[in-house]
Amino acid sequence: xxxxxxxxxxxxxxxxxxxxxxxxxxxxxxxxxxxxxxxxxxxxxxxxxxxxxxxxxxx
Numbered sequence: 001x002x003x004x005x006x007x008x009x010x011x012x013x014x015x016x017x018x019x020x021x022x023x024x025x026x027x028x029x030x031x032x033x034x035x036x037x038x039x040x041x042x043x044x045x046x047x048x049x050x051x052x053x054x055x056x057x058x059x
Contacts (some may be wrong), residue, residue, distance in 0.1 A: 034053035038046040
């Protein structure tokens with residue numbers, strides 16, 4: 001998927017630079033990974049399981 005970026009911050013990006021997007025719904029991401037790493041600044045401060053990581057599924 002291609003998402004257009006606009007604005008001053010986008011103007012400063014070079015072609016091919018990595019850009020991180022937040023999921024619109026946290027549940028979508030939790031369906032695909034076993035845990036989340038909690039980050040503060042540049043440090044990983046904790047790791048917590050998702051419901052998938054706890055062996056659960058919601059259908």
